[in-house]
Amino acid sequence: MTGMTFLKTQEPEERLDLSALVPARLKGLSSAEIARIAIGTSRRGVVVGDVFAVSGDDPSVLRFAGGSPRFDRIGEAMAGGEITVEGDAGARLGRMLKAGRITVTGSAGMHAGSAMEGGVLRIGGDAGDFLGGPLAGETMGLKGGTIVVGGRAGERAGDRMRRGVICVAGEAGDGLGSRMIAGTIVVGRRAAGTPGRMMKRGTLILCGGAERFAPTFVDNGPADILILKVMASAFAQGEVGEVPFDGAPMRRLGGDTAVLGLGEIFLPL
Amino acid sequence: MDRAWIDGRPAAEADALAAAAELLERSRQPFVGGLRTDVSGIRAALGLARRIGAIVDHGESDAIYPLLTALRDGGAFLGAPAEMKRRADRVLVLGDEVAKVAPDLLAMLTETEPDLGVRTRGDAREFRSLCRAPLDSAGRGRAEHVDCAPEDIVDVVGLVRAKLSGRRAGEGAVGGDAVAGLAEFLKGAGFAAVVFAPAELGALGTEQVFGLVSDLNETTRASTLPVSASTNAMGAALQGAWTSGFPLRVGFGRGAAEHDAALFSARRQLSGDGEADLALIVDALAEPGAGGPPCALPQIAVTSEPGAVEGARVTFAVGAAGCDHDAVFYDARFGSFVGRPADAKSELPTAAAILDALADRLGGRVADAA
Incomplete structure (x- = not known):
């Protein structure tokens, strides 16, 4: 058996809902049945066969040969298996992912990894706004699993995050870690705006510093603590990989004291 | 035609x-x-x-949308203008947009006095403004102004929340005395009304204001009057x-x-x-x-x-x-x-x-x- 490939045959004119193209939903379907799956979001009724040429027969390993910023909801609620996107992904990539692995070589749209519960999401390029964040009205963002972004993250990454790890190699947009409940976010370069606004708990490790901090973050001075070394080493050996801090002492801020105030931000000395 | x-x-x-x-x-x-x-x-x-x-x-x-986003994410104490007019003994105005977007609402509050509520009726209404331009008039009531740049308002609201709950915080843009004064003003109200334009403070800023009012309701009464250009x-x-x-x-x-x-x-x-x-x-x-x-x-x-x-x-x-x-x-x-x-x-x-x-x-x- 070989993994299943969805070769993009034309650029979509409308947003496509690809949430049906996950291993559990494709299992046992013939290629003709797969070609008839509705993926359009307009009244035109676009189906898989209109946009993709499908080959291969193992639905537990899926490959999108060619991506698009309009390929929405890839890997939604996937509970196991592997998806690779060679190119860009649209909105809600890997939303509610439970287990398995999603890799995108290009960039992803808004709400990538939204309310994810487990598994690994890797984005080679940039991530849009609300990385790992909840949709409107939801009370929790990322609930578990690992998100690794090679480029920069948009605004409000880690909003209402509850558990898990987000690692962004590049810069982070305004409002990083807003309303965070718990969990860990590592950013390699500078965070814009005021990170951690209204965070209750959780940890931000900002290796490139931040534009500014709200005055409701209290400077605790240099922290030479073992946990930073333990975390750097655990990340290096796990899914996250090498991180831009090594256990050397960092400056610690505590906040946001406008709310519970049990969160912490680490900065280079 | x-x-x-x-x-x-x-x-x-x-x-x-x-x-x-x-x-x-x-x-x-x-x-x-x-x-x-x-x-x-x-x-x-x-x-x-x-x-x-x-x-x-x-x-x-x-x-x-900044109002809708904050409302559905975290809920809010929302007052009706007609009720605030009769109940609010203290009014906090956040930002300069309020006077531009809702001058009629401000006029209604400055030209009347509370007549409901044991703790609020009968006294002249007091005003505080946290923005650039002081209020034009406070009617018979007393008004105090805290000068604050629009981009610092959300931080100051956060400082007031920290002050009210006894948590530590830094100095901020307006100084510790002004923050303590705002906290006392709200805490001592029989029924405080916080008037602001969500579009000026953004969705997170709006949630901060709703959070402040929610905190206040642990010990006294307070509500918000969000105003919009549309x-x-x-x-x-x-x-x-x-x-x-x-x-x-x-x-x-x-x-x-x-x-x-x-x-x-x-x-x-x-x-x-x-x-x-x-x-x-x-x-x-x-x-x-x-x-x-x-x-x-x-x-x-x-x-x-x-x-x-x-x-x-x-x-x-x-x-x-x-x-x-x-x-x-x-x-x-x-x-x-x-x-x-x-x-x-x-x-x-x-x-x-x-x-x-x-x-x-x-x-x-x-x-x-x-």
């Missing part, structure tokens, strides 16, 4: 309806927006949108919610309403960067609007000011709601919908009549096509 135009040339209304229906039918992804109309106009617009699989948003929804958009959002389950920014492409506050926003769709390839814009109010986002798409205009529309493929002149015909609008003073009789009855059709006529023409054929 001409009432319809095709490509800028006067046309019979029936021909214009046929031309507009054909454009909508051929459109890959229509957008229905503007929505500056009354309740029956918005009902008709939503009905048409559902029938043709359109994306829908109000032209001024940017003015209300009560018409707020009414449309409420109507959208009771019609489709979502406060606008919905798409009916797959029949049932789907909501995405970013992808389905008017600004994105009308810019040409979205998925829409045709816009139907309703603009049928007598008073000038705040101005919606620019439209880079081919347009069908349903408007009470046909002279102001340029380059539309099809234009319909309609009456201005509440001016040329009786209308019902959302009214922020009451927090509800209120009727407004016409100034003088006009021969012009209503926006709802044109939209319903388009829906009638499209119903069968669109259903067959789907």
